[in-house]
Amino acid sequence: MPNAQLTIDPTFTIGAADRRLFGSFVEHMGRCVYGGIYEPGHPDADPRGFRRDVLELTRELGVSVVRYPGGNFVSGYRWEDGVGPVGDRPRRLDLAWKTVETNAFGLDEFMTWAVEAGVEPMMAVNLGTRGVQEACDLLEYANHPGGTQLSDLRRKHGAEDPYGVRLWCLGNELDGPWQVGHKTADEYGRLAAETARAMKMIDPSISLVACGSSNRRMPTFAAWEATVLEHTYEHVDYISAHTYYDPSDGDRASILASAVDMDNFIREVVATADHVAAKQRQKRKLKISFDEWNVWYESRLQADLDRRGWVEAPALIEDDFTAVDAVVVGDLLITLLRHADRVGVACQAQLANVIAPIRTRTGGPAWRQSIFHPFALTARHARGTVLRTEPVGPTYETKRYGEVPVLDTVAVHDEETGELAVFAVNRGPNELPVDLDLRGLPGLRAVEHVTLAAGADPAATNTEAEPTRVTPRQLTTPTPDGGRCSVALPACSWNLLRFAPQS
Template sequence: MKAKVSASRTQAVSKIDPRIYGSFIEHLGRAVYEGIYEPGHPTANEKGFRQDVIDAINELNVPLVRYPGGNFVSGFKWEDSIGPVEDRPKRLELAWRSIETNEVGLHEFMEWSRQANTEVNMAVNLGTRGIDAARNLLEYCNHSGGTYWSDLRKENGDEEPFNIKTWCLGNEMDGPWQIGAKTADEYGRLAEETAKVMKLVDDSIELVVCGSSSSKMPTFGEWEYTVLDHAYENVDFLSLHLYWENFENDLPNYLAKSMEMDRFIKDVVAICDAVKAKKGSDKQINLSFDEWNVWYHSKDADAKRDPWDIAPPLLEDIYNFEDALLVGCGLITLLNNADRVKIACLAQLVNVIAPIMTIKDGKVWKQPTFYPFMQASNFGRGTVLTTLTEAPTYDSAEYKDVSYIESTVIHNEEENEVVIFAVNRSEDSELQVESVLEGFDGLSVKEATELAGYDPKLTTKENHDAMEIKSNDSVELNDSKVSATFKPLSWNMIRLSC
């Protein structure tokens, strides 16, 4: 099969906000305990954080980590997580029916974030709590000193403020599973008043208000409109959440599910702009896709678990090659919507539906989804160009006119390079792809790689080295035209000097 991708240096979608490569650590399962934190592990540093996990995270180049939830945050009392560790209470954690020890709390996580070279996207509890708890937490974290909460932070070991700049106003407040779930009007009013007070404390912060937890929620659309009608002028981002599954074992349909993400983004943008028009506002609300991933492999096992353990193995999906391809399609979709998607968080980072897994007292290992995220985050920086794609299509069980190629073209001005990411969705046909890049002189191939040739169900659980990114030697240049062969079921990257 043949395909053509055209892009011009002068036609851009948007500059990429690096926060689009964010991730997520929740007090859930083994994400924190036995994940990022395991005192006594051979690689653990003086704070108890696993250095091998930090090294793997640094390979992913994650600029932002959402914390501490997730569903967890809607029952969380943040004051439990400060002060002497030995004095912190153990609590029944109701979202995931576990015991939370609070051994890793606010100061410890901020220290970990510094070691992991990432910023924190802090969530406040708008389930069981509200305005006062949120403003006090913000004062504790960001105020320089001379007040009760900021001086308490100093007493607890951090003289300088944390200066957390991105804050989430609760989590999935539309979901009946959420502790303290609310109607759109209830949440919209609370979010507006909380946002107003938080920006009085620190007007440099950016706030994310909860959108629908899925585009399949019965209140989708109406929820976004109502919440924004209340909170529009005091918030900066609207959140979106999406998880993919393949219970039907239908690979062509599964790999087309990134189209659902694209549709979700465009629908929510339309709602944001409708509220903007109604209000006659000059302000643009952008999107935070702060939970997205594949999640279905572990659900049966999780349903059979007894409650009230400490750090039980929850949501430990073992990903395969087809999951990596869909994650690659998701990354490309986010990039192609970079004009409005400014934050995104792969949920999650370690052990819990994660690209990085740990063995207690043992090694860290990488899931198949690690590889496309690593390449996108490290090399997908700069400006996304507008692309025109001509390619054969197919129809699947849920989607029509699915292009066999999912691709994006990025101009990295700082590195003087053009980067192409592409997925070939075909199970059995190579794609002969011609990329026409107008306005670029002196192109030369810097690197061309592929993740290809694997059984769709192959995992790296037993053999951690079962997959690797390999060189693609098929790339040829003819002035501004780049020709390449993309193998069936493949994730591809081409980097060109310009």
């Protein structure tokens, strides 16, 4: 295979690597909450029932923001059920995931957990079965200092200070026929605009996310965004995007190119938002909240739902992620960074057990899935300004996306430290030599080359018995000579190349 070429120059900037791009998602689904982040009686649980091992892994993962409580769950959720004395909380049927919700964990517990985890909370309001008043009530309970019924109720429940939630989602996936309270674009757009106006009367400092399409394959995609934004553009700060990539069909060449689809998805949502902005003479550029994304063996979901009745916190879509899946996740992170000028928030779904980087056994240990590693390393080292990279190299053919590049890259330059992080994915089945031109950043030395390669054992997974089977390894990278060097990217691999000023 011929060498690929990559030139990196600090002149060609995209935008800041916003910490909110490294978000996660906690939904009342399966064992994400119960048996995941929260398990009273577990040997490693703290007095509030939070699993310390999961908290430690969440911090190691580098999660910045966590979206809660859904997801599909939120479209039938009554937030009042999850506050106050646990013994007084009602048990409810959750229609989204066909489970019994005990409400032992709710808003008050989540906010306490978020502080412990060191993450920013991102709350979703129910615009499926509820509306403007309930959203305002929740905001008043969460953010108003005191002196009103709901803010004083929060204080009575033990939270003297406001929670100060800054990010709010105006519902979830209301375009989907599966959603409780499914609406047309006009119905949702009008409700979202009314809710946004009212919520900003209570707290003008908050940022709001309008629901975009549930995925790019929806028949109403783009038309939904255009109609919703016609109603809401002046009132919201983000439009959401959701996508999952299913490797179940075994088409490895296509699944490795999933980021091509995400890239096109982002460009199309941006184009639609800018079209509405032009029509309305809006000067402000709306950003995307990509608040659900991941690899997901989605074809297995219906069987999970069909084989049981109404139970509490069943094991649901607890996918075992392979080494190939980790390479795909690393590539999706590259794409999000490459659009840092227009993607302001991103949340990998979900945090624990449910298509998650962290797995647990109830009563037992927690471990890192393969996809944990590219996320943690990207979150740790993507600090500073994202630089535009235009790699030149070979291509290959896929069934889903046609001809795609073998090499995908992005670079992030930390102006304060002078460090450069290059993230690169080799989608091909063979080692790929890459010639790096770093003359725009003279005086750099190589710090490390970290790779997670799936070429030798693509189906390998991390399990309770073998929790470190898929982990990154170190390779050697030569220090640039005259601003140039060559690196070899292993077959089917995600890579981090780090450079720093010579001391």
